[in-house]
Amino acid sequence: MFKKPSIKNLRLRLAQSEALPQLTLMALITGFLAGGLLIAFEELLFFFGIFSQRSLIPESIFATLASVESGYEALPPLARFLSPIGGAIALILLIKSCPPQRRTFGIAHVIERLTLNRGWLPITSTITQFFAALIALISGFSVGREGPAVHLGAGAGSFLGQTLKLPTNTLGVLAGCGTAAAIAALFNTPMAGVIFAMEVVMKEYSLESFIPVMASAVVASVLTQTVYGPNPAFQIPIIPSATPEELVITAITAIIIGLLAAAFIQINLFAIQKRQQKVALPLLIAGLLMGITAVLVPATMGIGYDTIEVLLTGEGLNLQFLIILLAAKLIITALVIGLGVPGGMIGPSLMLGATAGACSALLAEQFLNISTTNITFHVITGMIAMMAAIFQAPLTALITVLELTHSSQIILPAMVAIVIACLTSSQIGKQQGIFAMQFLARGQNTQLSPMARLLNRTGVASLMDTRFISSSRTTDLSALHSLINDNETVQSSQWILVEENDQTLGIIPASTVKTVITPLDNGLTDLTAHPDYQSAVIIPMGATVHEALQKMEQLAIDHLLASNHQKLADSLSVRGVISRSSIERYCQCQNAC
Helix, strand or coil: CCCCCCCHHHHHHHCCCHHHHHHHHHHHHHHHHHHHHHHHHHHHHHHHHHHHHHCCCCHHHCCCCCCCCHHHCCCCCHHHHHHHHHHHHHHHHHCCCCCCCCCCCCHHHHHHHHHHCCCCCCHHHHHHHHHHHHHHHCCCCEEEEEHHHHHHHHHHHHHHHHCCCCCHHHHHHHHHHHHHHHHHHCCCCCHHHHHHHHHHHHHCCCHHHHHHHHHHHHHHHHHHHHHHHCCCCCCCCCCCCHHHHHHHHHHHHHHHHHHHHHHHHHHHHHHHHCCCCHHHHHHHHHHHHHHHHHHHHHHHCCCHHHHHHHHHHCCCCCCCHHHHHHHHHHHHHHHHCCCCCCCEEEHHHHHHHHHHHHHHHHHHHHHHHCCCCCHHHHHHHHHHHHHHHHHHHHHHHHHHHHHHCCCCCHHHHHHHHHHHHHHHHHCCCCCHHHHHHHHHHHCCCCCHHHHHHHHHHHEEHHHHEEEEEEEEEEEEEEEHHHHHCCCCHHHHCCCEEEEECEEEEEEEEECCCCCCCCCCCCCEEEHHHHHCCCEEEEEEECHHHHHHHHHHHCCCCEEEEEEECCCCEEHEEEEHHHHHHHHHEEEEEHHHH
């Protein structure tokens, strides 16, 4: 019989691990929400950035600027010094207004919530991230907008699931969909967004997740392309085929980039450990350090996309300046993010890699007499190598370079650079990805077993047994036997709920109800004295099977009652029974498949 569509039926269906059509529908909505939120963020960033710079830069100079980022270098030295300090003060006021447990932001926050909280992202943290990122970027901190964008996208997906009261097993997937939508929207690289979400954030590849994540990235890309056009984040010239000499230079550069990536991670961890849980003093120090650096090396302000555009053309490059810029940008970015400035690292990592690649090309020309006419090649491979090494995300980096350049000729050199840089950072530098290292520094374990991930994708409602009958606590045992034997519907029942005053007290397997129990003086039987009786313990209908299993192990029990309520309530709220044996059978079936 056809079931009328309803939100209740949607919740029940989404509790199944194979609810692909319904999950994809939710993913499409997530992509639209995340894309729209990021468009609003970009527009506000552009508006306030233009407004603040117009008030500080003479009109004759302001009219010649190519972008908001170009305006930082045109600011007077005093403005460059005071801007990050003012931004730090504003961040302190904003973050201090949040409860201590809501003061984490960015991609690390999203990974933590996906792993330890099943994708439940507080909407208050998402809202705070929106405004904190605007403050950090407008005031000129050396941070990216990609980390905040991932938080905003994942928060939009999680908020959708929370608002519709969807099962917990869907929240993580929707947060991953928002992550993919964010990266796809910012760089106009939908496939890179999908791979980033699954490789870095969700850390799994499965059909149940891949299709919805892809759908969300497509919607966000279409939305942003409608508003801003189809061009990717960077205008990259045509890249000629690499010569053998250039491949050698690429390999050497990748080793250097791997070491630089390891240094970046170590500096970031140092700042995190010094910051501890403090807010005001670390942010003030970050503002002061950024202000001093901005006065000495103005190009360190902002994300660095304007610098990347210049490097891609290869015109008017100065080796000494690029080396100073590379060192200053690497140190200040790692420090300010570690000290608590709520910004991202993807954009700055691309700028660092581009600068390192350009430096290598210029050094090769100066000392090895190798022409730098193909400097774009070295800039691109440097960008991708640095991104891959810092995040230990080789597949994401490879897909990104392919989508940015639309060139198959770059694939082989990019693979060489990615492999060498990742190996250098992990084996010589002894560093994992930066987020994994941050969690290790805080003593957090975000690694889940494959089985735990499977059970987190499955809702309690999908495994619960709804075949139960209710009985009073004191009952005539022979009458209960007759009821089970004479009624075909009741015969199929697997469980007996023991009730008293319309409250569910506990549960007995129906197959063991014939066990002889000493009757009371009035001839009735107290079912709570049954040897297989278990007191009622509630698990919410929207919980995951992994949560149910953890609760069973914690309380040393074998059965839970799935209910519409968080706590024990009237018998009408009980919807089914989930048992340890049903979970074990499900796991065995999945392993066999």
